[in-house]
Amino acid sequence: MNARRKFRREGEERRRQDLIDATLDSVAEYGLQGATLRTIALRAGVTAGLIRHYFPGKEELLQEAYTALVGRMTEQAKAALVMEDASPRQRLAAFVTANLNAPIIDQRVFSLWATFLGRANADPTLARAHREGYLGFRNEVEAVVAEVLAAERRKPDAGKLRHHAIAINAIIDGLWIEGCLAAEMFSPGELAAIGVKAIEAELGLAPEKGGNQ
Amino acid sequence: MNARRKFRREGEERRRQDLIDATLDSVAEYGLQGATLRTIALRAGVTAGLIRHYFPGKEELLQEAYTALVGRMTEQAKAALVMEDASPRQRLAAFVTANLNAPIIDQRVFSLWATFLGRANADPTLARAHREGYLGFRNEVEAVVAEVLAAERRKPDAGKLRHHAIAINAIIDGLWIEGCLAAEMFSPGELAAIGVKAIEAELGLAPEKGGNQ
DNA sequence: AGGCTATTTATACACTTGCGCAACAAGGCC
DNA sequence: GGCCTTGTTGCGCAAGTGTATAAATAGCCT
Structure with missing residues (x-):
């Protein structure tokens, strides 16, 4: 029934940039408190878990x-x-x-x-x-x-x-x-x-x- | 055993000011995300529940x-x-x-x-x-x-x-x-x-x- | 002294958070 | 085509969140 979501593999640099852009968008719109991993992932068009594949944690993502x-x-x-x-x-x-x-x-x-x-x-x-x-x-x-x-x-x-x-x-x-x-x-x-x-x-x-x- | 915590009743204006000061302290130190009701209450020397006795919600406290x-x-x-x-x-x-x-x-x-x-x-x-x-x-x-x-x-x-x-x-x-x-x-x-x-x-x-x- | 009331505590609850992890599949390689 | 790597998903979890509410008690009034 519940088909697993389709996805595309992106180049590492491209994904990192997308995640950073999504982070900035989220912070600008919702503030630091509203910029959750799920919000950021949604905006970047991925799921939250992926973020940890590119960044050690949320703090490092924000710093970058x-x-x-x-x-x-x-x-x-x-x-x-x-x-x-x-x-x-x-x-x-x-x-x-x-x-x-x-x-x-x-x-x-x-x-x-x-x-x-x-x-x-x-x-x-x-x-x-x-x-x-x-x-x-x-x-x-x-x-x-x-x-x-x-x-x-x-x-x-x-x-x-x-x-x-x-x-x-x-x-x-x-x-x-x-x-x-x-x-x-x-x-x-x-x-x-x-x-x-x-x-x-x-x-x-x-x-x-x-x-x- | 677990004695209930002692407390003092303060005047309304005084308590509100204390809570506002504690809020500013918390925001300055931990940011908006770190300024939780419990952190603020701790700093003001009260328990978190009291805040709702003086402010409708967290947002109003921050605005004030x-x-x-x-x-x-x-x-x-x-x-x-x-x-x-x-x-x-x-x-x-x-x-x-x-x-x-x-x-x-x-x-x-x-x-x-x-x-x-x-x-x-x-x-x-x-x-x-x-x-x-x-x-x-x-x-x-x-x-x-x-x-x-x-x-x-x-x-x-x-x-x-x-x-x-x-x-x-x-x-x-x-x-x-x-x-x-x-x-x-x-x-x-x-x-x-x-x-x-x-x-x-x-x-x-x-x-x-x-x-x- | 004893009661009344509003301030204050304490606890419960539904929800969100960042993070960990196992399963899955996209896409290059042979 | 079939396999292998690894980018990616989906789900679970413990900790922490704001809010609701019942129970206690401090301090005034008489």
Whole structure:
């Protein structure tokens, strides 16, 4: 009567990715408590038992999922920096703009970010994954800032440069959060405009010539 | 043999507060999944059944706990604004400094903030509690900014004012997060100094004369 | 002192959870 | 085609969950 369920064998890498994606989906939708092995398996189109074939336990699956998330986030964010034939200042502005619009401004990603980060002080593995992503991001910012200031013939010392990077990182993070949590409170491009202006003020750049007052 | 446990009757308000505090402690330490009724009750020094005498269910307890948390956070933050006999600019600086030092820079509070916010897009009650706290905070910022600019004989329009408030709010939030997540990466007072300078740059204020730090 | 009542404990229950394990079958190999 | 490996299913289990409810007792009122 009860026929056994049909299934397909997938390549290991493909299955692992599917399981990680299903995990992130589940966490975003139901939170850490609602992301049960059965929920995750259902979303991945397999049965719960299979998860233990690829991961030692639930905790490791969650850790790998968070690591994957951080990786994708920083990768996306940094992708906006690879512009050939652009002035440092233009690259910085493009970087900020990219980080303050879709798809980086995204409620689902924010939920994931917040959910996992809430456990960072209790789970060193999560804390490390975050720390690495954060420092990578900030170093990227610092490098662009150095280029921008160099193009203006300014030579800041290391401390000043670090402070600029910290402040700019904070501006981007803060606006990113505001945008993710309440996208409908801002008109399209508004956050990016605010961010670019705030960052240029932080760096003491003269306003771009054009019709702004 | 098995003597029944001794207990004391507490006033209703006191018990509710104790339960809410125990809930926040449990969430901060174990996360939403680890904050079970039994854990919470243990921490509050009662047995699990009692919780249902004061709250309809676990969900309502968590919601009230988050509302209480947001209330305390914004209250603390705004307390730094009540300074008599101080220039608007000094009050703004004091406000920023207060928000970027202990006890507002605090890993435990950050964990709570992130954990609850991760569920905000799925729980309208949490979202509302956050939204109200956020808007209250931003309006406070906007009011001080207006005073600061007025003292400088500048008369910004409403849109400019709003943008300043959004940017300043982002700077404070962003630095707050960096401080909570990696306090050991910054020397004491460093974040506050970065924040004050960034905000004064955003408002286009001339650097304070004199060697203040 | 003795009773009343609402706070508090204790226990039961139905359900879900992560995990272990044996059986099964998909798909490559000969 | 038939076999063998192993990816995959299905089921069971003990522990833990939120909720319901009965039994006890602390502390006020008279």
